[in-house]
Amino acid sequence: MLSNLLDGFATALTVEHLLLAALGVLLGTAIGVLPGIGPAMAVALLLPITYSIEATGAFIMFAGIYYGGMFGGSTTSILLNTPGETAAVVTAIEGHPMAKKGRGAQALATAAIGHFVGGMVGTILLVALAPLVADFAVNIGAPDFVAVMLLAFIAVTSVLGKSRVRGFASLAIGLTIGLIGLDPVTGQQRLTFGSLHLVDGIDVVVVAVGLFAVGEALWVAANLRRTAGKPIPVGRPWLNRDDVRRSWKPWLRGPVIGFPFGAVPAGGAEIPTFLSYVTEKRLSRRKDEFGKGAIEGVAGPESTASASAAGTLTAMLTLGLPTTAVAAVMLAAFQQYGIQPGPLLFERESELVWALIASLFIGLTLLLLLNLPLAPLWARLLRIPRPYLYAGILFFASVGAYAVSSDVVDLVMLLVIGLIGLMMRRFGLPVLPAIIAVILGPSVENQLRRALQLSGGDLGGLVNTTFSVVVYCVIAAILLWPLIARLVRKFARPKVDSHAG
Amino acid sequence: MKVRGKVRSAAAVIVALLLLAGCGANAGSGDKLSGMRIMVPNSPGGGYDITARTAAKVLEESGLARNVEVFNLPGAGGTVGLGRLVGEKGNGKLLMSMGLGVVGSVFTNKSPATLQDTTPIAKLIEEPDIIAVSAKSKYKNIEQLLADWKADPAGLAVGGGSSRGGPDHLAAMLTAKGAGVQPKKVNFVSYDGGGDLLAAILGDKLAFGVSGVSEWRDQIDAGQLRVLAVTSDQRVEGIDAPTLKEAGLDVQFTNWRGIVAPPGISDSDRKKLIDTVQRMHDSKEWKQALENNGWTDAFQIGEQFGAFLKEQNEQVETVLSDLGLSSS
Numbered sequence: 001m002l003s004n005l006l007d008g009f010a011t012a013l014t015v016e017h018l019l020l021a022a023l024g025v026l027l028g029t030a031i032g033v034l035p036g037i038g039p040a041m042a043v044a045l046l047l048p049i050t051y052s053i054e055a056t057g058a059f060i061m062f063a064g065i066y067y068g069g070m071f072g073g074s075t076t077s078i079l080l081n082t083p084g085e086t087a088a089v090v091t092a093i094e095g096h097p098m099a100k101k102g103r104g105a106q107a108l109a110t111a112a113i114g115h116f117v118g119g120m121v122g123t124i125l126l127v128a129l130a131p132l133v134a135d136f137a138v139n140i141g142a143p144d145f146v147a148v149m150l151l152a153f154i155a156v157t158s159v160l161g162k163s164r165v166r167g168f169a170s171l172a173i174g175l176t177i178g179l180i181g182l183d184p185v186t187g188q189q190r191l192t193f194g195s196l197h198l199v200d201g202i203d204v205v206v207v208a209v210g211l212f213a214v215g216e217a218l219w220v221a222a223n224l225r226r227t228a229g230k231p232i233p234v235g236r237p238w239l240n241r242d243d244v245r246r247s248w249k250p251w252l253r254g255p256v257i258g259f260p261f262g263a264v265p266a267g268g269a270e271i272p273t274f275l276s277y278v279t280e281k282r283l284s285r286r287k288d289e290f291g292k293g294a295i296e297g298v299a300g301p302e303s304t305a306s307a308s309a310a311g312t313l314t315a316m317l318t319l320g321l322p323t324t325a326v327a328a329v330m331l332a333a334f335q336q337y338g339i340q341p342g343p344l345l346f347e348r349e350s351e352l353v354w355a356l357i358a359s360l361f362i363g364l365t366l367l368l369l370l371n372l373p374l375a376p377l378w379a380r381l382l383r384i385p386r387p388y389l390y391a392g393i394l395f396f397a398s399v400g401a402y403a404v405s406s407d408v409v410d411l412v413m414l415l416v417i418g419l420i421g422l423m424m425r426r427f428g429l430p431v432l433p434a435i436i437a438v439i440l441g442p443s444v445e446n447q448l449r450r451a452l453q454l455s456g457g458d459l460g461g462l463v464n465t466t467f468s469v470v471v472y473c474v475i476a477a478i479l480l481w482p483l484i485a486r487l488v489r490k491f492a493r494p495k496v497d498s499h500a501g
Numbered sequence: 502m503k504v505r506g507k508v509r510s511a512a513a514v515i516v517a518l519l520l521l522a523g524c525g526a527n528a529g530s531g532d533k534l535s536g537m538r539i540m541v542p543n544s545p546g547g548g549y550d551i552t553a554r555t556a557a558k559v560l561e562e563s564g565l566a567r568n569v570e571v572f573n574l575p576g577a578g579g580t581v582g583l584g585r586l587v588g589e590k591g592n593g594k595l596l597m598s599m600g601l602g603v604v605g606s607v608f609t610n611k612s613p614a615t616l617q618d619t620t621p622i623a624k625l626i627e628e629p630d631i632i633a634v635s636a637k638s639k640y641k642n643i644e645q646l647l648a649d650w651k652a653d654p655a656g657l658a659v660g661g662g663s664s665r666g667g668p669d670h671l672a673a674m675l676t677a678k679g680a681g682v683q684p685k686k687v688n689f690v691s692y693d694g695g696g697d698l699l700a701a702i703l704g705d706k707l708a709f710g711v712s713g714v715s716e717w718r719d720q721i722d723a724g725q726l727r728v729l730a731v732t733s734d735q736r737v738e739g740i741d742a743p744t745l746k747e748a749g750l751d752v753q754f755t756n757w758r759g760i761v762a763p764p765g766i767s768d769s770d771r772k773k774l775i776d777t778v779q780r781m782h783d784s785k786e787w788k789q790a791l792e793n794n795g796w797t798d799a800f801q802i803g804e805q806f807g808a809f810l811k812e813q814n815e816q817v818e819t820v821l822s823d824l825g826l827s828s829s
Binding site: 040041044045047137138139140141142182184185186187189194196197199200264265266319320321322323325327328329331332335336337338340341342343344345406407450453454456 | 544545550551554572574575576577578580581584609610611612655656658664665666688690691693694696697699700701703704706707715717718719720722723725792793794795826
């Protein structure tokens with residue numbers, strides 16, 4: 001295996017391939033920055049152009065675009081509160097408050113390093129675990145997903161904010177937005193008001209950009225006269241020792257959450273990044289800082305997102321199983337080159353596969369080298385006076401929404417959601433639960449109904465796998481923990497009195 | 502703002518250079534079409550998208566057209582794009598790639614625009630569906646499977662890589678009908694494409710799956726999947742499985758893709774478009790593209806294709822109204 005990998009490096013380290021990797025990374029970053037144009041679309045649009053390049057070179061470039069796109073999305077997430085990709089939605093939660101406090105450069109740096117670490121660990125896992133992952137991926141089914149998503153919903157309670165009622169109201173808004181579209185089982189239309197444009201539901205990125213960026217821009221505009229516009233401070237450009245101390249554990253925890261999710265069908269990056277966020281919040285010693293710019297909340301999800309990309313590539317290379325849209329497009333690309341992706345790929349196209357894997361390592365390193373020095377430069381963007389800055393954000397968000405399908409309806413939708421965001425701020429509803437509900441709601445519904453379909457409507461079908469039972473036990477333990485802890489303390493106190501002090 | 506501007510303009514330059522490199526192959530001459538646009542009613546990377554982009558590339562490489570622009574207008578299973586096409590009445594420089602999936606979506610989404618409103622240009626390719634199980638499955642042949650299915654339709658979960666009204670759903674329902682299973686009783690689980698479905702079949706979550714033959718070639722070769730039957734009226738080369746007809750079912754189904762134009766275009770525009778597509782089909786570049794993508798040629802033009810569309814429309818409507826998915 002190691003010699004294969006070394007051969008891969010030998011192929012990938014030629015001048016031509018290095019250039020293609022660099023080009024891919026650059027293009028990917030640029031594309032990731034624009035909301036609306038995701039890496040999937042970028043690869044699809046570039047497909048016909050790359051015919052003149054041989055297969056290995058083309059895939060090295062595609063991999064660069066994928067990783068670059070995942071990273072580029074977080075830059076705008078942090079600086080402008082405008083996530084470019086679904087994977088970067090969670091990054092905005094802590095990243096943007098950090099930027100507002102003048103710590104944008106640090107947020108970008110910890111994101112860049114987190115991305116590097118997550119991708120590196122993920123790619124090493126790809127090399128080491130590829131055959132095992134293949135087994136794991138096909139054995140995870142709908143009941144297991146339902147269990148994991150229930151766990152995620154329990155975790156939502158920790159982001160509800162101070163007022164539970166407002167938190168749940170926000171959650172309900174998100175779940176309602178998530179209901180829009182076709183019923184996944186019967187094909188009936190829900191909340192579409194007869195418009196074909198709503199039949200596919202509303203894209204998570206549009207909701208996130210609407211609630212986060214447009215909502216906030218409108219809110220700031222509504223209040224600009226009353227609050228004196230003091231410019232956002234720009235602090236020191238580099239990570240200090242404290243930042244690193246708080247970031248390294250989340251960096252390493254990211255791949256543990258992200259990699260398995262990326263490898264299983266319908267896993268993607270949204271749910272693991274959210275789970276990483278709540279995990280970091282729970283484990284952090286400075287819980288009070290969360291929501292106001294805690295660096296752990298950027299480091300963890302970024303590393304997770306990057307590792308999930310590696311997981312996705314693992315499933316694609318070992319099984320021919322596309323678990324995300326990008327992988328599906330890359331699979332189509334394989335076919336264009338007359339290569340059948342699937343379980344025999346490693347044997348038949350050994351040289352290509354290993355060169356691709358080697359180029360992942362190279363691409364990640366290039367990304368880090370590119371983005372780390374750029375972080376302070378990007379952060380200076382926030383020096384722009386607020387009226388211009390927010391005008392820029394609105395412009396940017398609109399271009400992104402329009403770019404998805406060049407359709408005016410998307411712009412109207414973005415504005416309507418922005419107005420909802422403004423109202424939510426006006427009445428003190430937290431925005432985060434709504435976003436999480438838009439991400440989780442439709443997938444939990446889909447998987448729950450699928451699981452029940454598979455079991456013929458028998459509720460036992462939800463607990464018929466070991467994995468799901470384990471997850472339900474974990475959920476029970478989390479829910480009952482306060483109760484158990486109280487009981488333990490109650491019984492323990494009379495005996496060991498000194499312990500209480 | 503300055504930094505962002507620079508990065509973006511650099512990206513724009515790179516993209517522009519790449520585009521130039523891609524288009525540089527053809528030299529201008531003769532009566533070639535220019536300024537043509539092909540709309541893809543699906544997102545990039547999907548079946549209609551690859552068909553459209555391949556066709557555009559072949560048109561340019563074989564010197565039949567200049568500057569063919571492909572753009573995506575996804576939504577509602579292709580009916581958002583269809584609505585736009587029907588709205589562009591008389592536009593002789595617009596085409597839309599489409600297929601059986603759009604026929605079904607018109608019914609399931611209750612689209613006001615239908616394919617009957619469009620000007621049919623050509624059917625290009627087709628692909629049969631297969632009925633497959635995992636290598637570990639207890640079903641060794643199609644007869645065993647059909648016997649069990651008839652006995653307990655609700656107990657056997659059927660997976661397909663398309664939503665209701667999509668090709669895999671239609672194939673499963675037509676098979677059920679042919680086998681004497683009431684379509685309404687079929688427990689159809691829809692997956693997001695053949696890949697998502699593949700994992701469920703390999704993990705033995707489903708009794709069997711229905712999908713396009715080209716999606717799983719490698720898994721079939723590797724022995725992970727067993728094909729029990731193909732839905733076309735002839736056997737498929739390289740796949741050791743009978744047709745449904747051989748199994749005694751009066752069922753014949755193929756998924757297909759083609760090209761339509763807006764309604765009300767002039768006769769000369771229509772002739773020019775059909776003629777160009779005919780010449781594209783005859784080019785060696787198209788033959789190569791068919792081979793690379795594993796597509797089966799199913800060329801049919803003009804009125805012939807129109808009659809075929811009408812017939813497909815009626816067949817799909819019957820199946821879907823049986824299921825209560827069509828309003829009529």
